[in-house]
Amino acid sequence: MADERTISEQAKRNGGGAHNGLTGRLGSIRDIGRVGGGVAKATREFARAGRRLATAIAEAGQDAAAEATARAAREARDRLTADLDDRDPDHLREQLPLLWLIASFWFRGDVRNLGNIPEEGPVLMVGNHSGGNLTPDTFVFTLAFSTYFGVERPFHQLAHNLVMASPYARLLRSGGTVAASHANSRTALDSGAALLVYPGGDWEVHRPTWERNRVDFAGRKGFIRLALDADVPIVPVVSIGGQETALFLSRGAWLAQLLRLDRYMRLKVLPISLALPWGLNIGDFLGHFPLPAKLTVEVLEPIDVREQFGDEPDLDEVYEYVTRVMQETLDTLAAERRFPVIG
Amino acid sequence: MRLNESIIISAPPKLVWGYLADPSNYLHFMSGVTRWEVAGEQRSGLGARYRMLIRVGSAEIGGLIEMVEWKEGLDMAWSSVTGVDQRGRWRLREIPDGRTKVEFRFAYGVAGSGIPGWIAELFAAPQLGRHLRRTLQQLKRQVEHEQLRAEAAARQRERAAAS
Numbered sequence: 001m002a003d004e005r006t007i008s009e010q011a012k013r014n015g016g017g018a019h020n021g022l023t024g025r026l027g028s029i030r031d032i033g034r035v036g037g038g039v040a041k042a043t044r045e046f047a048r049a050g051r052r053l054a055t056a057i058a059e060a061g062q063d064a065a066a067e068a069t070a071r072a073a074r075e076a077r078d079r080l081t082a083d084l085d086d087r088d089p090d091h092l093r094e095q096l097p098l099l100w101l102i103a104s105f106w107f108r109g110d111v112r113n114l115g116n117i118p119e120e121g122p123v124l125m126v127g128n129h130s131g132g133n134l135t136p137d138t139f140v141f142t143l144a145f146s147t148y149f150g151v152e153r154p155f156h157q158l159a160h161n162l163v164m165a166s167p168y169a170r171l172l173r174s175g176g177t178v179a180a181s182h183a184n185s186r187t188a189l190d191s192g193a194a195l196l197v198y199p200g201g202d203w204e205v206h207r208p209t210w211e212r213n214r215v216d217f218a219g220r221k222g223f224i225r226l227a228l229d230a231d232v233p234i235v236p237v238v239s240i241g242g243q244e245t246a247l248f249l250s251r252g253a254w255l256a257q258l259l260r261l262d263r264y265m266r267l268k269v270l271p272i273s274l275a276l277p278w279g280l281n282i283g284d285f286l287g288h289f290p291l292p293a294k295l296t297v298e299v300l301e302p303i304d305v306r307e308q309f310g311d312e313p314d315l316d317e318v319y320e321y322v323t324r325v326m327q328e329t330l331d332t333l334a335a336e337r338r339f340p341v342i343g
Numbered sequence: 344m345r346l347n348e349s350i351i352i353s354a355p356p357k358l359v360w361g362y363l364a365d366p367s368n369y370l371h372f373m374s375g376v377t378r379w380e381v382a383g384e385q386r387s388g389l390g391a392r393y394r395m396l397i398r399v400g401s402a403e404i405g406g407l408i409e410m411v412e413w414k415e416g417l418d419m420a421w422s423s424v425t426g427v428d429q430r431g432r433w434r435l436r437e438i439p440d441g442r443t444k445v446e447f448r449f450a451y452g453v454a455g456s457g458i459p460g461w462i463a464e465l466f467a468a469p470q471l472g473r474h475l476r477r478t479l480q481q482l483k484r485q486v487e488h489e490q491l492r493a494e495a496a497a498r499q500r501e502r503a504a505a506s
Contacts, residue, residue, distance in 0.1 A: 090455075096427070097456045097463035104400030105466065111401065140401065147402040150425045 084191055086173040089151040095175070096151070099143040107136055107241070107295040108343065111144035116299045120153075122189045122232045123302070126223050128215045128326060129198035129205040130242025132273065133163070133284045137239040140295050141196065142175060154193035158185060160202055161266055182222060189230040196237070199223045206251045206271035206284070212243035213334040215327045221315045224305065224322070228313070233302040236322060238329040240297075244340045245290035246275035252282070294343025296333055300325060344464040345450040346472050350479040354490040356435045356443045360416045362486050363433050366393060372485050374477035375470075377403050389413040392424065397474065399467050405429075428452050445482065447475055 103109040117123060130137055138157060145155055158180040159172060169177075176193075178184045180201065188195045198204065199217040207216055215238075227234045252270035261267035275281040275288035309318050337343050352359055362368055364387050369379035378396040385391040389410055396405035406426015413419055420432040434446040449471065453460045 093453060094455045094457075094460070097453050098459035100400055100402055100404075101459060101463050101466065103402065107401070109401030114403070144402050147404045147427070148396065150406050152425055 083173075084154070084156065084178070084188060084193065086178075087154065087156065087176040088174040091174040092146060092176070093151045096143065096146060099139060100147075103140045103143045103295075106290075106292050107140055108292070109140035109144070109295045109297070111141060111297045111299070113299040114144060114148045116301050117145075117149075117194065117235055118233065118302060119149075122192050122230065123194045123235055124185075124189065124223065124227045124230070124232050125194060125196045125235045125237050125299075126322065126326075127196060127198050127237040128217075128239060128330065129200045130212065130239060131245050131290065132206060132248065132271065132275070132288060134245065134287050134290055135205060135242070136245055136290055136293075137242040137295055137297060138196070138198075141237065141239070141297050144297070145194070145196075149194075154188075154191065155196070156188040156193050157196040158198070182226060185226050186230060189226070189232055197223055197226075202267060202269050203251065206248060206269045206273075207243065208250060209243050209246075209248045213240065213330055215323050215330055217319070217323060219319075221319045224313075224315050224318045227305050231306075233304050234322060235302045236300040236326045236329075238298050238300065238326050238333065239295060240330060240333040240337065241293045241295040241343065244293035246273045246281070246288050248273045255282075291341050293341045294337075296336070296343070298329055298333060300329060344452060344468055345448065346468065346475055347446065347448050348472070348475040348479055349444060349446040350483050351438065352443045352445055352483045352486050353441075354443060354486045355441050356416050356437050358490055358493070359435055359443045359445060359482075359486050360419075362482070362489065363419060363435075364388075366391075368485070369395075372478060372481040373397075373474075374481060375399065375474040378405070382407060393421075397471075399470055399474075428454055445479060447479055449475060 117125065127137070127141070129135065142155070142157065145153075149155070154176070156176040156178050159177045161179050163169065163172070164177070164179040178188060180197070185195060185197065199220040199222065200215070201218075201220070203218040204216045207214065223234070248271060250272045251268075252272045253268060255270040255272075256262055256267050259270065261270060270282065271284050273281045273284060273288070275284070276291070277289055278286075281288055303322065305313055305318055309321075366379060366381055366386060369376060373379065375397045376395060377398055378394060380394045382392040382394045387410075389412070391410045393408050394406070395408055396403040398404075404427050406429075407424040408421045408429065408431075409424050411420055411422045412432075416435060418432065418434055420430065423429045429449065429451045431450075432446075432448040434448065436444045436446075438444050451467070451471070452464055456463070
């Protein structure tokens with residue numbers, strides 16, 4: 001333990017007074033006061049530095065947030081704009097074995113009459129849509145089309161904006177999927193590509209399972225205007241089995257309306273289903289594990305709208321005709337099935 | 344994945360070759376083949392191109408192929424130009440008693456498809472193997488039938504000449 005003298009000398013060396021008597025004690029008090037002043041000054045400096053740091057962080061945060069928002073907006077815009085060059089035939093070709101395994105052994109896919117699709121040139125293929133957000137019929141048909149005509153033939157599919165904004169959109173884009181819009185459809189057809197559209201969209205794909213054998217385009221006739229504008233034939237593509245990959249209970253249109261999804265997300269439905277692995281599945285945003293329902297797809301003969309209905313066709317009449325021939329085919333395919341899922 | 348099947352046909356190689364060299368016969372004896380069309384001006388021989396499809400699982404697989412080897416009466420081989428990678432070969436060898444050993448080789452795959460590609464090749468093999476065997480049996484039946492018809496026609500001609 002240091003004695004009093006040693007402490008006093010140490011204090012003197014440090015600029016303090018002697019540690020003996022009153023002087024030393026007063027010196028110590030002055031020292032304490034000086035130190036206290038220094039601490040207060042340091043604290044003010046620290047607080048000032050803290051404020052500067054906080055301001056810098058806030059500014060940086062605002063910049064980062066602004067940048068992230070701008071990036072997200074840019075990405076969303078890019079995703080919803082059709083860049084046909086995003087389709088990557090090599091990537092698609094490498095995915096064919098996986099698609100083939102799923103289509104052949106899980107869905108036991110059977111795609112008929114692909115020869116009805118014109119060998120070359122733009123064509124608008126119009127399908128009935130089934131299977132919830134997973135749309136297994138699209139995968140089975142994409143495989144069949146790509147192996148039949150080769151991945152070299154440009155082939156695009158339209159998908160809902162929400163699908164194109166999802167994390168797996170990049171994969172879909174490389175397979176030729178573009179956001180559903182009239183402009184994107186025209187871009188695809190004008191480039192000479194084959195285009196697959198599902199006029200029924202989210203309304204049809206989430207119909208209850210007991211309506212599985214019903215073509216329901218909800219009166220949407222945009223595909224006819226598109227075929228007329230682009231002057232391309234319509235080839236109906238009818239599929240069955242997709243609506244048996246889960247038990248679809250309701251479209252949940254009332255729920256979508258309640259949550260204003262139609263206004264903010266272009267969603268007219270918020271489907272409710274019983275699906276693996278979730279059990280009760282509301283929204284189907286994460287998809288579901290599909291039951292191995294047998295999928296059959298039949299391609300019908302091309303319809304040249306102008307040739308069949310004249311130069312100024314009545315859209316209602318064309319709509320009636322297209323949905324009728326599709327419904328008749330769907331009825332025939334339904335009659336072939338003995339059991340749900342098994343086929 | 345490479346598959347290999349062979350069969351003995353009771354006909355000379357020339358007859359078998361003549362049958363195989365004619366693209367219009369392929370839909371009659373190739374099992375599972377849904378399309379075999381001449382693509383271009385050249386119908387057969389080295390450099391001839393065909394658009395072919397074969398049903399495997401839930402898809403019709405194939406593409407544009409080109410004859411890359413053509414040794415008259417012996418070997419004919421093709422390779423894919425587009426579509427799934429494939430190589431095929433007819434190998435004909437004469438054996439005693441005027442018969443022919445016909446070997447059909449078929450190799451296929453998708454480069455760059457990784458493990459799914461390897462699994463798909465394995466899963467496709469039994470079905471393609473069946474197609475190969477049935478193809479050879481149908482080829483044998485068709486060619487031997489041709490041979491019998493040719494022999495009967497020759498006998499008829501001889502009888503007609505004798506009388």
